[in-house]
Amino acid sequence: MDSLVRTMRIIWRAELLIIEAKLNVATKRIGSMAFAGLIFVFGLGMLNVAGFFALEEGWGPVYAALGVAVADFLIATLLVVWGSRLSTGPELDLAREVRDAGLLELEAKAEHIQDEVDAVREELLTLKKGLLAFSRNPLDGTINALLTPILTLLIKSLTKGKG
Template sequence: MDTENIAKHLRLLWRTDRVIADIRLRHLLVGLGLRAFAALIAVFGLLMLELAAYLALVQITSAVVAAASLGACNFVIAAILLAVAARAPSGRELELASEIHSSSMDALQLEARSLQSQISSVINHPLNRLIPLLIVPFMTFIIKTLRSHGPTEGDTASSSTSDARAT
């Protein structure tokens, strides 16, 4: 586990999320702008068309039939405009950003699993990491102490001669 890799993946994840959000926001703004413009055109255009159509239909049929047919045409036009505005965003930018986002998430999950395994090994066996740190210096100290205080070959011979003189 490397904190540098985690930070790099988090930065990459943040940037791709920003790119994805920016693409979606631009798409929503364009859709909203199209809807507003379509509504404006629809209001003025339909008022004029309806007035002309109503005046023409009133001469041919009754006023009720003329108003009903114009209302049905208005619903059809509104449905077509809403269908155009509601289409899904398509583009390579969004696909690329989504791929980078998913690969960054996979890398972060891998780093998290590595961190989890390291933490669980320390939690399950907390002395495993301390034993080499404690035993190696302790054993070195014991070996040095035994070497410095232990009898040498010359010490053994002189002690045996002094024991022989005393008897």
């Protein structure tokens, strides 16, 4: 029973490691997305103003504004793509392997327990049949129970007398 509890604790810890790894990645993703948004807002404001003034003389006001906007959207897209590609790592795979091994061991122990329960069930059914037979005809059961030891003693005494 101790090994069953130990196996269940291992599975529980592996599940906690899996959840922790997923939460770490989710936290990093959310953080990178929020940071990307913050950079986008502040950088967009300052870069747009500077870029617009720099490009306005050569491109005119309309094309200067368009050039600055395209550059802003490109930077934001790159940050979103980078944040979405973050993944867990080898620790998640290891935690899954430990969990799966624990589940396999737990299944094997459950099958062993099921076999033991089946064996006890068979013994109880045999005992029940014996009790039913005894209750139907108690004299036969008593005679068999008494006759076997008496015959054994008789046979032993006869063989000792010959030797």
